Amino acid sequence: MKNFSLTHKFFNSFIDDKLSFSYMGALSNHMVVSSINLIEQNLAKDNSFKKLRHKLSFLMIESFQNIIRYGDEPSNKELKYRKEMFIVRNIGGTFYIGSCNLIENQKVDFVNNKLKEVNKLDSSDLDLLYRKILTNNSFTEAGGAGLGFIEMARKTRQKLQFDFVKIDDDYSYFYLLIRVNSESKGDEELFMMDIDWFKEFHDIACQENLIVMHKGNFSPIVIDPVIMMVENNIKSKAINVQKLTFHIILEALQNLSLHSMGSIDEKEAIFIIRKKNAHHVISTGNFIKKSKVEFLKKQLDNIEIMPMIDLKRLHEETIHKKSIGKKGKIGLGLIEIAIESNNKSHYHFYQVNDKVSFYTFDVEI
Numbered sequence: 001m002k003n004f005s006l007t008h009k010f011f012n013s014f015i016d017d018k019l020s021f022s023y024m025g026a027l028s029n030h031m032v033v034s035s036i037n038l039i040e041q042n043l044a045k046d047n048s049f050k051k052l053r054h055k056l057s058f059l060m061i062e063s064f065q066n067i068i069r070y071g072d073e074p075s076n077k078e079l080k081y082r083k084e085m086f087i088v089r090n091i092g093g094t095f096y097i098g099s100c101n102l103i104e105n106q107k108v109d110f111v112n113n114k115l116k117e118v119n120k121l122d123s124s125d126l127d128l129l130y131r132k133i134l135t136n137n138s139f140t141e142a143g144g145a146g147l148g149f150i151e152m153a154r155k156t157r158q159k160l161q162f163d164f165v166k167i168d169d170d171y172s173y174f175y176l177l178i179r180v181n182s183e184s185k186g187d188e189e190l191f192m193m194d195i196d197w198f199k200e201f202h203d204i205a206c207q208e209n210l211i212v213m214h215k216g217n218f219s220p221i222v223i224d225p226v227i228m229m230v231e232n233n234i235k236s237k238a239i240n241v242q243k244l245t246f247h248i249i250l251e252a253l254q255n256l257s258l259h260s261m262g263s264i265d266e267k268e269a270i271f272i273i274r275k276k277n278a279h280h281v282i283s284t285g286n287f288i289k290k291s292k293v294e295f296l297k298k299q300l301d302n303i304e305i306m307p308m309i310d311l312k313r314l315h316e317e318t319i320h321k322k323s324i325g326k327k328g329k330i331g332l333g334l335i336e337i338a339i340e341s342n343n344k345s346h347y348h349f350y351q352v353n354d355k356v357s358f359y360t361f362d363v364e365i
Contacts, residue, residue, distance in 0.1 A: 007285040007360040008350055010213060011270045016191055019043070019090040020215040023229070024083045024205055030228060032064050038225040039088055042216045052182050055155055056095060059178060060088065062148055063099040066176060069148070072104045074171060081167065082206040089193055095180040096193045100202050103174040108164050111174065118149045119159045126154050156180050161195040175199055209275035218269040218286070226271060247336045248282050248363055276364065285360040293349050293357050299331055300347050303338050311338055341365055 014020040019042050023035055036057055043053055067084050074081060085100040103111065121129065130150050153160055161177040177195050205213075212229050269286035288296070303311065315335045337345060344364040349357045 006208060007270060007272055007283045008358055010272065011215060011285050014215045017089050017091050017215060022085060022087040022213045024085045025211050027064060027067060034225040034228040036060050038214060056180060059097050059152060059155055059180065062152055063097050066148060067099050067101045072102050082202060085202050091191060093182040096177060098177040098198045100173055100175050102171050105170060105172055108172055112164065114146050114149055115160055115162050118153050123157060126150055130154060152178050163195050212273040215270040218267050247333055247340060248284065279364050281362055281364050283360060283362045285358060288357050288359040290355050290357050299334060303334050311335055315339060337363060
């Protein structure tokens with residue numbers, strides 16, 4: 001049994017967040033749609049954010065577009081740069097949406113001047129400039145980029161945070177962060193995200209080879225967008241990635257439903273996909289009642305030492321039982337994960353207090 005602390009570490013880093021989501025890697029239309037669906041599903045039941053959902057979706061799309069506009073590919077493919085990143089955080093009554101991409105140094109002055117120009121304008125001036133661009137049909141590449149920044153500032157009524165970090169003679173990292181306030185005021189003592197935190201997190205995420213991180217309310221509606229993210233990032237002929245991912249998420253959901261602390265509708269958890277050498281690691285983490293730890297630990301240990309032939313036999317016996325209780329459900333999910341991943345799973349329980357532990361589960365594929 002190995003101790004993987006990364007899941008626990010990230011969960012604690014975003015402990016005040018109602019919702020956290022980050023994606024790092026190549027963008028596609030499927031990834032954009034999946035990311036927005038995942039975030040919208042998390043906000044669906046929160047009445048305080050109903051008026052914000054349309055605005056947030058627009059700003060997320062605009063942030064993705066910002067990466068696409070300036071997502072320069074290095075001419076020398078052998079050079080290693082940090083990957084593009086998109087992040088959304090909901091802390092109290094505030095949403096933060098950030099984007100990062102590689103940009104050619106020859107473009108930096110143009111983009112920098114555009115952003116400074118937008119930040120100098122008040123709300124009425126932004127509206128006037130927006131209408132002027134639309135009236136003049138200024139939809140060149142430069143005009144379109146300027147319009148995007150104007151739209152961000154108009155929608156948020158906030159100054160845009162940005163920075164450029166020079167890498168070498170050819171490229172820099174372009175960081176852009178926007179802040180959206182809801183009508184309900186959040187706790188002023190909660191963490192306030194800024195551009196420096198974003199740059200530091202991008203560095204950490206690259207060191208850990210992070211692809212997807214989602215921390216929030218887990219429910220059955222998150223399965224489809226999460227599976228799509230996995231499939232778009234993990235290509236393997238040796239295993240059925242969709243089936244394995246489904247079992248991992250389903251096992252996490254069942255664990256949350258049966259053992260997790262919290263209300264019926266609010267089950268806080270974290271899901272991570274990252275690269276590890278030539279493999280990928282899919283991880284989940286959630287709070288669990290301490291009274292349930294020994295039972296679950298016993299099942300995990302028994303499955304870990306069981307030969308594959310015995311696992312498959314146990315799987316057949318379990319699915320043919322006429323009546324499967326709660327224990328059977330958990331066991332079946334863990335058995336199927338062990339079979340699909342060739343028994344490359346690891347777990348750890350972190351004691352939170354006398355009644356609660358934090359349970360992390362990792363599968364390497």
